């Protein structure tokens with residue numbers, strides 16, 4: 241477990257962070273991260289006239305007021321950025337510039353998410369949008385990946401399914417599309433509606449996170465976990481149901497928490513009771529992220545500072561959050577090693593690396609029940625979601641078993657040599 245960190249690691253980190261804090265941001269929307277600077281560059285590149293030349297007025301159009309009135313005010317702020325992201329060059333440049341911003345604010349790894357279907361207003365297809373975003377990602381020298389968002393909404397089942405198919409087509413371990421998500425109005429379009437969509441993602445072995453427990457309650461998170469999400473976008477409302485808290489903890493589910501966003505969208509009424517540290521101490525794998533940094537006028541360091549200042553986040557707790565982020569990242573073992581090194585975290589041997597909270601070491605004794613022979617690793621999973629079996633399959637690194645192929649069957653997973 242990475243929560244038991246060596247003192248040496250803590251000291252190394254503490255010394256290093258005095259000079260230059262290093263972070264990981266796993267939950268960052270492209271359209272919500274378009275700053276005044278980026279908007280101006282995108283407008284100029286595409287010959288688009290912005291609604292105003294005045295920076296202050298432009299910022300008002302891109303950023304919510306500190307006492308954001310309601311969710312509508314928040315959602316209105318997406319209008320201008322989305323209009324600047326409708327051509328391949330605009331989208332590519334935006335990904336590049338947002339990655340540059342991440343680097344400038346201390347991120348050593350970032351996952352940028354966007355919904356390809358929101359970039360098809362001027363003739364781009366979803367696939368064009370993905371290719372444009374990939375081009376921008378590759379121009380940045382910051383280590384990072386893309387998450388494709390499906391959207392909660394009406395009459396967009398086809399578009400969502402297309403996003404899943406494209407995620408399958410473009411899925412890589414590193415340096416490109418690494419996972420799926422669903423974003424949008426959770427309270428209006430509940431997670432229950434997307435069972436089939438994520439069953440398809442599971443069938444294709446596409447890792448995914450789901451926005452849940454933000455505008456809707458703990459039940460939404462329970463469903464997301466049941467569907468097979470290894471990470472939850474926000475999950476801040478799981479305190480409403482102790483069984484869901486237990487489920488998240490026992491399944492090693494990562495929460496991508498974003499305090500400023502939760503405050504502005506009123507996901508939490510009283511920020512003095514923001515549950516991040518409670519979840520951390522309960523044993524849930526919490527990570528700290530920005531969500532929509534331009535709309536919220538925040539950055540990753542400010543999110544850490546906010547929790548530090550208001551809840552007394554210690555250096556070792558910072559380290560745990562970062563270690564959780566490394567574990568949660570949709571990236572290769574090699575990149576995780578590199579990130580651990582940069583953060584001053586202890587080295588974790590590959591066979592002990594965690595995937596959905598299960599170590600390879602534990603694979604043979606997983607509650608799922610496993611059968612090994614010389615050529616095959618067969619895991620019969622007993623839980624309804626098949627999470628454990630999926631996690632072990634994803635590792636494909638169980639001791640003494642060379643895995644050449646993965647076959648997913650309903651309720652169980654067979655790894656064939």
Ligand SMILES: [Zn+2]
Pocket residue numbers: 267269423451473531
């Ligand atoms: Zn989000």
